[in-house]
Amino acid sequence: MKKLLIGNEAIAFGAIEAGVNVVTGYPGTPSTEMLETIAENNIDEKIYVEWSVNEKVALEIAAGAAYTGAKSMVAMKQVGLNVASDPLMSLSYVGIKGAMIVYVADDPGPFSSQTEQDTRAFGKFANLPVFDPSTPEEAKEMVKECFDISHQFELPVILRTTTRICHSCSTVELTGEIDQSCIEGFTKDARWVIFPSLAYKNHIKLEEKKKELSHIFSSSRFNSFTGTGKKGIAVSGVAYTYLKEVIDELGLSLPVLKIGTPHPFPDELALKFLNSVEDVLVLEELYPVVEEQLKELSLQCEKIPGISGKKTGHMPVAGEYSVELIRNAVCEFLQIPNPAQQVSQIPELPPRPPVLCPGCPHRASFYAFKVATKGKKAVFSGDIGCYTLGNAKPLEAVDTCLCMGAGITIAQGLHRVENDTANIAFIGDSTFFHTGIPGIINAVYNNTDITVAVLDNRTTAMTGNQPHPGTGMTVMGKEAPKLDIYEIVKACGVKCIKKANPLVQKEAVAAAQAAIDFKGPSVVILESPCVVNIKGDTPLAVSEKCIGCNKCIRDLGCPAMYMKEGKPAVEPSLCNGCGLCSQVCPVGAFQPLGGGNNGV
Structure with missing residues (x-):
């Protein structure tokens, strides 16, 4: 069955089909719909789903479930990962027995966050595998692979998305089949108790796992090297989708290195790409993660290619990318004419800053x-x-x-x-x-x-x-x-x-x-x-008692109020009758709509 889904929904169905047993998280835009979708489609309630009190608690519950051999998943946004970082850093050393996905949604822009931090960099810091999908369909496909890699290497795996992947729609194929893997149960073992001596030994093992993962990722279906030419493009995440549109639009043929697993980096595949080109443009949100890895690898090349991106000032260091931005960057990189942009007939809209709801x-x-x-x-x-x-x-x-x-x-x-x-x-x-x-x-x-x-x-x-x-x-x-x-x-x-x-x-x-x-x-x-x-009360209106002091507008700033002919007025379709304005008014000029001159 094919279904039109946003990225968060696609990931949720991917987890359901993969046989996830426990799902935890804390609400955080743009990640929220993933857990909610699992809860809504958990008809037989075979999956345990909860909103935890915070991300640290959520991650620890998911880790405990994975200790038993279960498949668990924890969801949060990028700043939530900060809260969960304490247990996550230790968990990479302790490991897990079943399989565990740490789903983190980054917010380039940012649209609803305090930071623009990049979880790919956090994955490298935590010594954990990271998957970075370029479309909602690929995000869904990656879920099973994340669980498989997690189980094989006994490590949590980070599935990192961005706002555009989370909230854009695509037609996604659902199999309806659910994996029914057996849960072994918790077994008492010294491995679950982290001591300094054990951490030292496990750190060495982690470094070995990274090498093996890099080799495996070099042949992963989520990484690819296509095309020939002396000027190539390396790309990660949603920027790959934008690049494909630009390539089709301009009829381009050039080498493209697509990275779907930014950590551990697919070194073997990337070296093949670097040895085939003279110049590289790197397209990625948000940090120069791929760019830095390629620069480090380029030192192994017989002839070191030039690598352009964020660190060279060729790409923006902040904010999310767009088709237009990538088109401009590609045309400049290839030194080809940039198609004339259509002049928009839509006038520039006035800014709309966020505001508390009427009646909040x-x-x-x-x-x-x-x-x-x-x-x-x-x-x-x-x-x-x-x-x-x-x-x-x-x-x-x-x-x-x-x-x-x-x-x-x-x-x-x-x-x-x-x-x-x-x-x-x-x-x-x-x-x-x-x-x-x-x-x-x-x-x-x-x-x-x-x-x-x-x-x-x-x-x-x-x-x-x-x-x-x-x-x-x-x-x-x-x-x-x-x-x-x-x-x-x-x-x-x-x-x-x-x-x-x-x-x-x-x-x-x-x-x-x-x-x-x-x-x-x-x-x-x-x-x-x-x-x-809640259902609002009767909207209020401004009566003839109004003396035009404007205290209601000046002090409250309610979006349901505006000025008309020098005096306050109320837009009834916005007002929910909370009555705050009537308590602020010094002359009692507000009354239920229909009780007098409402000023509108």
């Missing part, structure tokens, strides 16, 4: 703390989630943002130098469970005078509303214990804990003020569901 409770939470700290010296430490958007005007309530869970600990560092400042750390409910709790414990242990605002909208909103330990639901739709953030914070030793509904501003401001005035660590839990998951 986070807006109300930020505003409550802005009111509570008016006239005070205050610094707002943010975190990773929808609420990072609180940094934009007019709220300007996120002054720092580093990584998940860091808002709470950054605030503590700020306070230790400037203790005359009110330090407020904002963190979402999912991030609280992910990496927020250690920071709160640290603040209690060291009696650090900060206020933590937990923005509890009862979901993992930014990545598509996945469940977490506070929602009472698993990814498989089963009921689960609903962990209470208040009780957890209390158990951590926090003495001042306040709860409030941010959409009831008097209540939220009072809670914020009480927490800020408390000497010592304090927590405010602001509870209101994500606006995407």
Whole structure:
């Protein structure tokens, strides 16, 4: 059966057909749909699937499953790999018994990430095999190969994709057949306990495995060397798909080295390519991984070819590639005319910066703390989630943002130098469970005078509303214990804990003020569901009472509001009737739509 799938779905079906037993992960764009697709198609529930509290936990669970001889898979985005790096680095030395794929989705651009880091480089650092697909179809085919290599060499294998592979569509063939390999079970053995002496011996074994893998990868169907000529192109990942389009468009014939397994590098195949050409252009996202490997190998050539790419300034060092970018690079490299570009008739669109949704409770939470700290010296430490958007005007309530869970600990560092400042750390409910709790414990242990605002909208909103330990639901739709953030914070030793509904501003401001005035660590839990998951109330409208002070627009920046004839107006199709504007208005000019002049 053939089916139109995005890359994440193709990988998921590849894992299902390969007989995966355990799948774990933490939501992170652009990787999220892979695990969700397995959960949705896990009809007989023979596969164990879970959203774990963070990537480190997810990887360790997948590793434990692989210790038994099972096939496991763990999913995350590239910054999630940072969280999982501690167990992964050790796991490459300990190894596994069954088979294990570490699925990591990189985000060139970046579109929804803090970094543009390249997992191929991480694979080299961790001494682990890396597969880098160029299409969704190839990504699906690579899954079985990853499991096979993992089992053969008793190592986790990294399957690295990028945003365009994850979210682009292709027609993918599904066999419907599922591998039914037998799980041996866990066997007690000294190999599972990592000691320095064992690590030393295993490091030597790892280096030998890398040599053997390099030899195997030189004949892998995912690597190829085609064409003849003196000017050749080496390419990896989605850039290969773009290059094929350019070659077809321009009718080119030239040597192309396609790399689908960037680590260990297929040295034998690459040397054949290098010995056949005089000049090479390397096309790859994001780091010069292939470029550096080719330069190192070129020293073994009788005549060293010229190698151009990121390190020579011929290709961009940041951002994702496109057909247009590669066409320009290839034409310049080959010194051939670049086809005239069609003049676009579409006018340049105005920029559309990301913004909190109309009616988002986070807006109300930020505003409550802005009111509570008016006239005070205050610094707002943010975190990773929808609420990072609180940094934009007019709220300007996120002054720092580093990584998940860091808002709470950054605030503590700020306070230790400037203790005359009110330090407020904002963190979402999912991030609280992910990496927020250690920071709160640290603040209690060291009696650090900060206020933590937990923005509890009862979901993992930014990545598509996945469940977490506070929602009472698993990814498989089963009921689960609903962990209470208040009780957890209390158990951590926090003495001042306040709860409030941010959409009831008097209540939220009072809670914020009480927490800020408390000497010592304090927590405010602001509870209101994500606006995407609830049915809104009647939209509001602006009545004739409006005096045109524009406080509602100036203070809140709700996208449902705009200016019309010098006064605020409301777009009813966007407004969900959260009522925040009516609590800000000094004259009570807002009322339910249909109750008067709505200004629209």
